[in-house]
Amino acid sequence: MFVLLIGGTLLVLGFVNSTPEKTNCEDITITIKRPDGNEYILEEEVKNIVLLNCNIQKDSSGNQEINIEKIERAIKSNPTIAKCEVYKTVKGALHAEIVQRRPIGRIINAMGESFYLDEKGWMMPAIAGRPARVLVVNGDIFESYSPNPYFLENDSAAVISVLDEVYNILKYTDEHPFWKAQLEQIVVNKDKTFILIPKVGNHEIHFGNIDNMEGKFKKLEIFYQRGMTAEGWKGYNVVDVQYKNQIICRGASVLHKVQNNINNADTEIATNQNTH
Numbered sequence: 001m002f003v004l005l006i007g008g009t010l011l012v013l014g015f016v017n018s019t020p021e022k023t024n025c026e027d028i029t030i031t032i033k034r035p036d037g038n039e040y041i042l043e044e045e046v047k048n049i050v051l052l053n054c055n056i057q058k059d060s061s062g063n064q065e066i067n068i069e070k071i072e073r074a075i076k077s078n079p080t081i082a083k084c085e086v087y088k089t090v091k092g093a094l095h096a097e098i099v100q101r102r103p104i105g106r107i108i109n110a111m112g113e114s115f116y117l118d119e120k121g122w123m124m125p126a127i128a129g130r131p132a133r134v135l136v137v138n139g140d141i142f143e144s145y146s147p148n149p150y151f152l153e154n155d156s157a158a159v160i161s162v163l164d165e166v167y168n169i170l171k172y173t174d175e176h177p178f179w180k181a182q183l184e185q186i187v188v189n190k191d192k193t194f195i196l197i198p199k200v201g202n203h204e205i206h207f208g209n210i211d212n213m214e215g216k217f218k219k220l221e222i223f224y225q226r227g228m229t230a231e232g233w234k235g236y237n238v239v240d241v242q243y244k245n246q247i248i249c250r251g252a253s254v255l256h257k258v259q260n261n262i263n264n265a266d267t268e269i270a271t272n273q274n275t276h
Contacts, residue, residue, distance in 0.1 A: 024092065024094070025050050025051055025054035025066060025071075025094060026051070027093060027094065028047060028050055028094040028095070028096060029093065029094070029095045029096070030043045030046050030047060030095075030096045030098065031095070031096070031097045031098065032046070032098045032099075032100060033097075033098065033099045033100065034100050035099070035100065035102040036100075036102050036103070036132065038100075038130065038131075038132055039130060040080035040100055040101070040124070040127055040130055040132075041078060041080045041081065041098075041100065046075060046096060046098065049071075049074050049075055049078065050071050050074075050075070050094075050096065052074070053067075053070050053071050053074040054066055054071065055067050055070060066088075066094070068086050068087065068088065068094075071086050071096075072084055072085070072086040072096075075096060075098065079101075079122075079123070079124050079125055079147060080100055080101055080124055080125075080127070081098055081099070081100060081101065082099045082100060082101045082102075082118070082120070082122075083098070083099040084096065084097070084098050084099075085097045101116075101118040101119075101120075101122065101124050102118055102119050103116035103117065103118050103119075103124055103132045103134050104116075104117060104118060104119050104134055104135070104170045104171065104173075104174040105117045105134050105135045105136075105137050105166065105167075105170040105186075106126065106132065106134050106135070106136050106137065107137050107138075107141060107163070107166070108136065108137070108138040108141075109138075109141040109142060109143060109144065110139070110140055110141055110142050111142070111144070113144055113145060114126040115145040116132060116134070117163065117166070117167055117170060119171070119174065121167045121171075123145050123146055123147065123148075125145060135170060135173065135183055135184065135185065135186060136184065136185045136186070137166050137170070137185070137186040137187075137188065138185070138186075138187060138188070139186075139187045139188035139189060140162070140188050140189060140190045141162055141163070141166070141188050142162075143161055143162070143163050162188055162192055165192060165194075165209070165210045166186065166188065168210055168213065169186060169194065169207075169210060169213065170186075172213060172214070172217060176217070178221055179217060179221075181199075182198050182199060182200070182224070183196055183197065183198055183199065184197055184198070184199045185197035187204075191209075192209055193206075193207070193208050193209050193242070194207040194208070194209070194210070195207065202237060203236055203237045203238060203239055203251075204237065204238060204239075205220065205238075205239045205240075205241065206238060206239070206240040206241065206242055207241060207242070208241070208242030208243075212244070216241045219241060219247060220239070220241055220247075223239070223247055235251045236249045236250055236251020237250060237251060238250035238251070
C-alpha cells in the first residue's frame with residue numbers, strides 16, 4: 001500500500017512538471033534566413049514587432065496565453081518578409097522562424113520613387129543603408145509602390161502593367177547566370193520596349209518588347225560568345241535584336257567583321273528551336 005502511494009505521488013508530480021510554462025515574449029528566439037545574404041530586417045526590429053503585439057488572452061481552460069497568431073500576422077505584414085512561423089515549446093519558450101524576401105531588381109519610376117521587385121513579383125521598399133546589388137530598372141514607369149504583387153498569374157482579364165513585363169525580364173535574367181552577370185540596367189521606353197545596358201563595353205542592347213524574349217536572349221548569348229571580337233567592343237554602340245532571325249549592330253567599322261558570326265548564330269538558334 002505504501003509503495004502504491006509513493007508511485008501515485010511520483011506520477012502526479014511528473015504530470016505537474018510537464019505542464020507548459022507561461023510564455024514570455026521578452027525571451028523570444030528569432031531566426032532569420034537571408035537568401036541573398038543582405039539584412040533587410042534585423043532581429044531587434046522583429047522583437048519590437050513581437051512586443052507590440054504580445055497580447056495576453058485566456059484559453060478554453062481559463063489560462064492566460066499569448067496570441068501567437070496575432071504575432072505571426074504582424075511579422076508577416078512587414079514587406080521585407082516572405083515567410084514566418086511563430087511557435088512555442090512545452091517549456092514556454094517562444095520561437096520565430098523568418099525568411100526574408102529576395103529582391104531581383106530595383107525599380108526607379110518616372111517620379112523618382114524607388115522600390116524592389118522580389119523573385120515572386122512582390123514589391124519591397126528600398127531601405128536606407130540596406131541596398132541590394134541587383135539590376136536597376138528605370139525610365140517610363142509610372143506605377144508606384146504597392147503591397148500587392150504586379151505579376152498576373154495568367155489572368156487574361158487583368159490590365160497588363162509595364163511592371164509585369166519588367167518582372168518577366170528580371171526573372172529570366174535571375175534564372176540564367178550568364179545574363180545575371182552581364183547586365184546592370186534596364187531602361188523602359190514609352191512604347192514598352194526595353195534597352196538593356198551591359199556591365200562591360202559602351203554599347204546598349206535594343207531589346208524591343210518581350211515577345212520571343214527567350215529566343216532573343218539565346219541569340220544574344222551566342223552572339224556574345226561567338227560573334228563578339230576584341231575590336232568589336234569599341235567598334236559599335238548599339239546591338240539590336242528586335243527583329244526576327246537577325247542581329248543589327250550599329251557601328252560601321254566592325255559591322256562586316258561580325259556579320260558572318262551573327263548569321264551562324266541565327267542558323268544555330270533556328271536549328272535548336274526546330275528540334276525542340
